[in-house]
Amino acid sequence: MTVCIVGLGLMGGSFALGLRESGFASSLIGVESSPTHAEKALALGLVDKILPLEAALAQSQLVLLATPVDHLVQLAPRVLDLIRPDQVVFDAGSTKHPVVQSIKNHPLRKQFIATHPMAGTEFSGPEAALSGLFEGKCVVLCDTDQSSSEACALVTAAYQALGMRMILMESNAHDLHVAYVSHISHIASFSLALTVLEKEKEEQRIFDLAGGGFSSTVRLAKSNPATWTPIFEQNSQHVLEVLDAFIANTIQFRNMLENKDLQGLYTLMEQANAIKRILS
Amino acid sequence: MTVCIVGLGLMGGSFALGLRESGFASSLIGVESSPTHAEKALALGLVDKILPLEAALAQSQLVLLATPVDHLVQLAPRVLDLIRPDQVVFDAGSTKHPVVQSIKNHPLRKQFIATHPMAGTEFSGPEAALSGLFEGKCVVLCDTDQSSSEACALVTAAYQALGMRMILMESNAHDLHVAYVSHISHIASFSLALTVLEKEKEEQRIFDLAGGGFSSTVRLAKSNPATWTPIFEQNSQHVLEVLDAFIANTIQFRNMLENKDLQGLYTLMEQANAIKRILS
Numbered sequence: 362m363t364v365c366i367v368g369l370g371l372m373g374g375s376f377a378l379g380l381r382e383s384g385f386a387s388s389l390i391g392v393e394s395s396p397t398h399a400e401k402a403l404a405l406g407l408v409d410k411i412l413p414l415e416a417a418l419a420q421s422q423l424v425l426l427a428t429p430v431d432h433l434v435q436l437a438p439r440v441l442d443l444i445r446p447d448q449v450v451f452d453a454g455s456t457k458h459p460v461v462q463s464i465k466n467h468p469l470r471k472q473f474i475a476t477h478p479m480a481g482t483e484f485s486g487p488e489a490a491l492s493g494l495f496e497g498k499c500v501v502l503c504d505t506d507q508s509s510s511e512a513c514a515l516v517t518a519a520y521q522a523l524g525m526r527m528i529l530m531e532s533n534a535h536d537l538h539v540a541y542v543s544h545i546s547h548i549a550s551f552s553l554a555l556t557v558l559e560k561e562k563e564e565q566r567i568f569d570l571a572g573g574g575f576s577s578t579v580r581l582a583k584s585n586p587a588t589w590t591p592i593f594e595q596n597s598q599h600v601l602e603v604l605d606a607f608i609a610n611t612i613q614f615r616n617m618l619e620n621k622d623l624q625g626l627y628t629l630m631e632q633a634n635a636i637k638r639i640l641s
Numbered sequence: 642m643t644v645c646i647v648g649l650g651l652m653g654g655s656f657a658l659g660l661r662e663s664g665f666a667s668s669l670i671g672v673e674s675s676p677t678h679a680e681k682a683l684a685l686g687l688v689d690k691i692l693p694l695e696a697a698l699a700q701s702q703l704v705l706l707a708t709p710v711d712h713l714v715q716l717a718p719r720v721l722d723l724i725r726p727d728q729v730v731f732d733a734g735s736t737k738h739p740v741v742q743s744i745k746n747h748p749l750r751k752q753f754i755a756t757h758p759m760a761g762t763e764f765s766g767p768e769a770a771l772s773g774l775f776e777g778k779c780v781v782l783c784d785t786d787q788s789s790s791e792a793c794a795l796v797t798a799a800y801q802a803l804g805m806r807m808i809l810m811e812s813n814a815h816d817l818h819v820a821y822v823s824h825i826s827h828i829a830s831f832s833l834a835l836t837v838l839e840k841e842k843e844e845q846r847i848f849d850l851a852g853g854g855f856s857s858t859v860r861l862a863k864s865n866p867a868t869w870t871p872i873f874e875q876n877s878q879h880v881l882e883v884l885d886a887f888i889a890n891t892i893q894f895r896n897m898l899e900n901k902d903l904q905g906l907y908t909l910m911e912q913a914n915a916i917k918r919i920l921s
Contacts, residue, residue: 455853479852498852528849541841543853549833550858552894553826554913556887561821567919569808572759572778573735573823574861576920578830581854583917586910590903597898604895607836608888614832615884618877623870630866633834637863639847640856 363388364519365421367414367436369402370588371481372453373427374490376523377407382492385522390417402487418443423515426452431591434463441469449512451476451519455539455588456595457503457532471509474516475532477501477539478525483583496524503532540599545607547581547589548600554582643668644799645701647694647716649682650868651761652733653707654770656803657687662772665802670697682767698723703795706732711871714743721749729792731756731799735819735868736875737783737812751789754796755812757781757819758805763863776804783812820879825887827861827869828880834862 364386366373373391380386391408393399399411418424418440426436433454440450441464451474452460461475480498482489500520505513520527530538557575561567567575593600617625644666646653653671660666671688673679679691698704698720706716713734720730721744731754732740741755760778762769780800785793800807810818837855841847847855873880897905 479850481853483854499849501849538841538843538846538850539853542837542847542850542855545836546833546853546855546858548891548894549829550854551910551913552887552891553829554916555890555909556825556883557822558912558915559890560883560886561818563818564919566818567822567916569779569781570759570819570822571920573761573819573826574763574830574864575822575826577857577860578826579916579920580857582910582913584854584910584914586907586914589910590907593898593906594901594903597901601895601899603836603840604891604898606840607832608891608895610835610839611828611832611884611888611891614828615881615888618873618884619881621874621877623874626873627866627870629835630831630862630864630869632838633831633862634864634866635838636834636847636859639844640851640859 362386362423363390363421365390365392365417365424366408367392367417367424367426367440368428369393369398369407369487370427371485371489372478373425374402374405374407374487375492375494376425376427376453378490378492379495379523380519383522385519390421392417398487405487405490407487407490414440415443418448422448423519424448424450426450426454429588429591430454430456430459430595433460437464437473438467441467441473444469444472446472448472449474449515451516453478455543455592457501457535459595461504461507461532465507470507472512474505474508474512475503476516476520477503477535478520479543483580485585485588495520498525500525500527501530501535502527503530503535505529536596537599540596541603544592544596544600545603547584548593548604549607550579550581554579642666642703643670643701645670645672645697645704646688647672647697647704647706647720648708649673649678649687649767650707651765651769652758653705654682654685654687654767655772655774656705656707656733658770658772659775659803660799663802665799670701672697678767685767685770687767687770694720695723698728702728703799704728704730706730706734709868709871710734710736710739710875713740717744717753718747721747721753724749724752726752728752729754729795731796733758735823735872737781737815739875741784741787741812745787750787752792754785754788754792755783756796756800757783757815758800759823763860765865765868775800778805780805780807781810781815782807783810783815785809816876817879820876821883824872824876824880825883827864828873828884829887830859830861834859
């Protein structure tokens with residue numbers, strides 16, 4: 362099968378590697394607005410060729426949109442305008458309600474599946490692509506009642522080829538749950554990095570002491586602002602709600618520490634430990 | 642050489658494994674107040690025998706104190722009271738000024754080295770012990786001008802056997818720098834876990850969506866409250882200072898999001914990205 366991937370960054374590039382290695386894609390066509398990324402993607406062998414959008418769509422059976430989420434809301438209806446009734450399109454953005462809204466009245470709506478693979482790294486660009494990135498991870502498929510069973514079957518087959526576990530969710534519920542779990546984690550990590558860079562002026566000390574847990578907690582702070590600014594913007598309502606709870610919890614911790622309420626601190630940490638039960 | 646390890650948790654147990662495997666310790670004696678931990682440590686072969694403190698000290702050349710830091714300030718002077726002039730004692734606590742203060746006027750002060758190996762995991766107890774935990778990591782040796790050159794040489798040899806990189810720091814400076822880098826990371830992670838557990842009532846959703854970066858950011862929230870309560874208490878002044886900066890940065894992020902200041906958010910994340918340069 363010929364698969365077209367629009368956007369050859371971490372996600373698009375990793376899809377390309379995984380779909381080729383699994384044998385799902387026999388031919389891969391890339392669409393990439395950055396000449397540098399296009400060149401790297403070809404040099405790395407992520408795709409067989411790079412074409413303009415219209416030409417790439419004309420030659421493909423399955424189309425993946427892997428651009429930042431602010432582009433997706435323009436791109437999804439445009440791609441549906443250009444495809445034939447036998448083609449299927451899916452996206453991999455971290456917010457789902459806006460892209461679903463952008464095509465809700467499109468005559469080819471049923472040929473689109475809104476998806477969010479819960480996998481990634483803190484790196485970006487084609488050179489960040491990893492084969493096996495998606496293996497064993499979970500992908501959320503949203504509002505599949507709005508998509509045809511043929512489209513669902515094809516996208517499901519692609520994710521099965523990548524070794525992913527699928528779950529179904531309504532797009533609004535998805536955006537709420539990812540704010541609560543994933544988006545807040547990124548903000549906590551960005552804020553931690555800002556704080557440590559501000560307070561610890563001796564960079565060598567950061568490097569020396571990072572083994573004490575800082576490295577893993579701050580990993581997400583390396584993430585690409587061009588990816589994350591539109592995600593936070595599109596999901597601001599849910600993100601603000603969980604962010605306010607995070608600030609309140611951090612202030613509670615701070616006040617207990619200032620008041621030497623050691624039993625209170627112990628209890629808070631014991632409550633936090635409950636996360637072990639879920640993520641063992 | 643016979644090494645005595647007081648406290649057979651994650652740290653003490655990992656020292657035991659590493660010192661035995663490297664050939665540095667020919668015999669290992671444990672001292673452990675918890676009968677369950679003592680039994681597990683023996684079953685796991687971490688030490689050759691468990692003895693009461695006095696008997697263990699009498700048979701050892703090098704003594705490691707690997708208890709929670711609130712115990713250390715009682716234990717360090719007591720151990721110095723009990724040892725002979727040819728024995729060397731070191732500790733592995735996450736704060737250094739309090740333990741150094743607890744022995745500053747002791748006649749055998751020179752036989753003590755205050756150290757902090759910057760390595761660990763989120764797990765605790767003897768079953769959390771890992772051989773190779775310290776390999777390639779950094780250990781801080783504090784106030785070594787207060788210790789004899791013989792004691793420094795012996796402890797340095799032990800850390801070299803574990804494959805650690807050594808740096809020297811004044812104990813007050815150590816406590817400041819670890820607050821800025823390590824202790825704040827733990828609080829950010831504890832607070833993140835509390836928030837996600839509070840907001841996300843569907844535990845299956847946490848499990849499903851954890852691949853989006855939550856797992857690594859929240860790893861430290863599994864840490865033992867019995868270890869961390871006294872660390873935060875002993876280092877509260879430095880921790881409160883960096884915690885206030887963390888809260889201010891998080892509130893700034895929140896307000897930019899509420900005010901749709903996308904350029905501001907982008908710039909904050911770009912500044913946070915600078916951590917890449919240090920932790921590549």
